[in-house]
Amino acid sequence: MLDKIKEFASWFFVTGDPLIYGADIAIALTTAAIIFVLTYFKKWKWLWREWLTTVDHKRVGIMYIIASLLMLFRGGVDALLMRTQLAFPDMQFLSPEHYNQVFTTHGVIMILFMAMPLMFGLFNIAVPLQIGARDVAFPFLNSLSFWLFFMGAMLFNMSFVIGGSADAGWLSYPPLSEMTGSPGVGQDFYIWGIQISGIGSLMTGINFIVTIVKMRAPGMTWSKIPMFTWSVLSSCITIIIAFPVLTVTLALLFLDRYLGAHFFTMDGGGNAMMYVNLIWMWGHPEVYIVVLPAFGIYSEIVSTFSKKRLFGYGSMVFAMMSISLMSYFTWLHHFFTMGSGANVNTFFAITTMIIAIPTGVKIFNWLFTMYRGRLTFSTPMLWSIAFIPCFVVGGMTGVMLSVAPADFQFHNSYFLIAHFHQVLIGGVAFGYFAGLYYWWPKMFGFKLNETLGKWAFWIWNIGFYVCFMPQYFVGLDGMTRRVSTYSWDTGWWGLNFTSTIGGFLMGIGFLFQVWQIAHSIKFMEKDTTGDPWNGRTLEWSIPSPAPLYNFATTPQVTERDDWWEEKERIAAGKAPKPQPVLEPIHMPKNSAIPFIQSVCWFAVGFGLVFHWLWIAIPGLLGVGITMLAHSFNYDTDYYIPVDEIIRTEEAARRSV
Numbered sequence: 001m002l003d004k005i006k007e008f009a010s011w012f013f014v015t016g017d018p019l020i021y022g023a024d025i026a027i028a029l030t031t032a033a034i035i036f037v038l039t040y041f042k043k044w045k046w047l048w049r050e051w052l053t054t055v056d057h058k059r060v061g062i063m064y065i066i067a068s069l070l071m072l073f074r075g076g077v078d079a080l081l082m083r084t085q086l087a088f089p090d091m092q093f094l095s096p097e098h099y100n101q102v103f104t105t106h107g108v109i110m111i112l113f114m115a116m117p118l119m120f121g122l123f124n125i126a127v128p129l130q131i132g133a134r135d136v137a138f139p140f141l142n143s144l145s146f147w148l149f150f151m152g153a154m155l156f157n158m159s160f161v162i163g164g165s166a167d168a169g170w171l172s173y174p175p176l177s178e179m180t181g182s183p184g185v186g187q188d189f190y191i192w193g194i195q196i197s198g199i200g201s202l203m204t205g206i207n208f209i210v211t212i213v214k215m216r217a218p219g220m221t222w223s224k225i226p227m228f229t230w231s232v233l234s235s236c237i238t239i240i241i242a243f244p245v246l247t248v249t250l251a252l253l254f255l256d257r258y259l260g261a262h263f264f265t266m267d268g269g270g271n272a273m274m275y276v277n278l279i280w281m282w283g284h285p286e287v288y289i290v291v292l293p294a295f296g297i298y299s300e301i302v303s304t305f306s307k308k309r310l311f312g313y314g315s316m317v318f319a320m321m322s323i324s325l326m327s328y329f330t331w332l333h334h335f336f337t338m339g340s341g342a343n344v345n346t347f348f349a350i351t352t353m354i355i356a357i358p359t360g361v362k363i364f365n366w367l368f369t370m371y372r373g374r375l376t377f378s379t380p381m382l383w384s385i386a387f388i389p390c391f392v393v394g395g396m397t398g399v400m401l402s403v404a405p406a407d408f409q410f411h412n413s414y415f416l417i418a419h420f421h422q423v424l425i426g427g428v429a430f431g432y433f434a435g436l437y438y439w440w441p442k443m444f445g446f447k448l449n450e451t452l453g454k455w456a457f458w459i460w461n462i463g464f465y466v467c468f469m470p471q472y473f474v475g476l477d478g479m480t481r482r483v484s485t486y487s488w489d490t491g492w493w494g495l496n497f498t499s500t501i502g503g504f505l506m507g508i509g510f511l512f513q514v515w516q517i518a519h520s521i522k523f524m525e526k527d528t529t530g531d532p533w534n535g536r537t538l539e540w541s542i543p544s545p546a547p548l549y550n551f552a553t554t555p556q557v558t559e560r561d562d563w564w565e566e567k568e569r570i571a572a573g574k575a576p577k578p579q580p581v582l583e584p585i586h587m588p589k590n591s592a593i594p595f596i597q598s599v600c601w602f603a604v605g606f607g608l609v610f611h612w613l614w615i616a617i618p619g620l621l622g623v624g625i626t627m628l629a630h631s632f633n634y635d636t637d638y639y640i641p642v643d644e645i646i647r648t649e650e651a652a653r654r655s656v
Helices: 002-012 018-040 044-052 057-086 096-130 139-158 186-214 227-259 272-306 313-329 331-338 342-370 379-402 404-410 414-444 450-476 493-522 562-571 593-609 613-631 642-654
Strands: 585-588 637-640
Touching: 018 044, 044 057, 057 096, 057 139, 057 414, 057 493, 096 139, 096 186, 096 227, 096 272, 096 414, 139 186, 139 593, 186 227, 186 593, 227 272, 227 313, 272 313, 272 331, 272 342, 272 379, 272 414, 313 342, 331 342, 331 404, 342 379, 342 404, 379 404, 379 414, 379 450, 414 450, 450 493, 593 613
Parallel strands: none
Antiparallel strands: 585 637
16 A cells, blocks of 8 residues: 555655755745744634625736736746856756756746736736726626636746656647657647636636727727737737637647647648647737737836927827737748748748838837836836837847748847747746836735846846847757757857856846835835826826726726816916716625635546546536536625715825
8 A cells, every 4th residue: 555655655746856856845934834834813804805806997007016026036046047047058957858847847836827927917007097997897707717827837847846747839830749758648748738828818808898899988088098908919919819719729639638639740641830820829929918018017107207299199009909910820930841832931021021110110109108208217218118128139139030041040049039938938937027016006006116127127137238148140050940959069168158157147136126126125115196207197186006996986987098188278377177077986785705716627627637537527616616607696796885984085185
């Protein structure tokens, strides 16, 4: 009996690697500490009532952001492990198998479990406030979306210590991802972790499209919508078309692995290149899904900190919607070397070059907005300005990669690695950092420390260029991606060592950000104005943090940048807009069903990973029962009475 338990444990748990044992200890200690704190301070009910069952878009947004920062830490540690392995030739720090797992999880986590939830967190925080709404269109669905993302992320991360991680790359090309190439359960963790979180992403896309189309404040016509909200709309349109492709692709891969189908294997008439085409039909739009909202954030921040209207509002909207549409016609540039023929390669080379035009338009919009503006250089503005040269280099190298003949040289080299990190860190991460700093006071009611923020900014940026500029040259020297080691005679070690120094500088920059948050919580600089940046859009017209109901009365919009124009009118001696009479506010009730249903989905995924139907089938039954329970639950809403609104508003005014 004991031998069987030992045999099962050695198969079920990942063993034999000191790094994994260290992670096991860290996970156990962290879990014990969380349980102790919640028990000691008697916060279990608070956790359940205020967070796990909440449908408030602001709290859902905060949970997204906390989860994404944890994933940034995990993905960042993976990156440093890789850079350590590549710092010198013939390093034995990571075995080739472990290196494969690390770069696979790094890519998946950074794109799907860090960038996406950070983006959704900012959607939740800012969009309803910007359009004058009290919540999103479907608050229950919003909560379910978050918990599905969270359970998918947990399922994927669990493979680190249970069963073993996926190691076929972040896009898992067959035949390596098929049973013949990856017989372990890591690839199944990959499939079900992404499938479950992907359902949540798709529902978020639908939710925010409906929210923006149907729930804007009276008077907010299409030409008065804030630019961040426009960028969210364009991103969500891309989501609802691209993510079903991912769902189907992974479902087919699962059928190959689980039932022995042959969609992507040469046996039985399948074709691995069909998978590559399908996954990039989602994968390339995915880049625009995460970068478009960053464009909206830059637009809000550049305009606010230049104290000017955004230059070329119409052209900016046109550019973002054009990118959303054209993003579906560029995927094949990721594999010009496939051998599709000159005509096909030419088509996708041209479409890739064309999409650079609306991207370039926006750069000029931001530059002309800053021109002759009264600029202030707070941390949100610093990250926004730093984005411009970074993204220009990333964009230009992207155009180089779009040239099909030249791509035969660049393909799968470190030149490509440098390019997409330049775009995704410089474009996406910088943008979301800027947004996080910008809307932090609205989320929590206090500002982050500027001095520590500027230290973090400079260390991050210096580290970024030290890390990725050498990778262009080592790529041109012939170093291909996904190699776990190299020899001294390649001449690559100097550039790799420099790149590793840059990677660790970025890690130090992240630690400064953690210090900044901890310091700011301890020495809280409260925002007593509700408008710490002298903002332009509606979210800055209400107290910080925003009340549960957001707006005591529904705002009446008459101008673009309506809050800025209102302040200008008052400064000119004109009377402020008359406020409507207070009325009871209709709000959604919290619900435990999204959390419980997501736990059931987790059980389904976990059971299918190990082919344990005795877990998967009850999980599916749980999903069905929770759906029925929600369908027949009619006690889903309530009204906040006027006297409670008056008390809340008076308390907010007393804090000013």
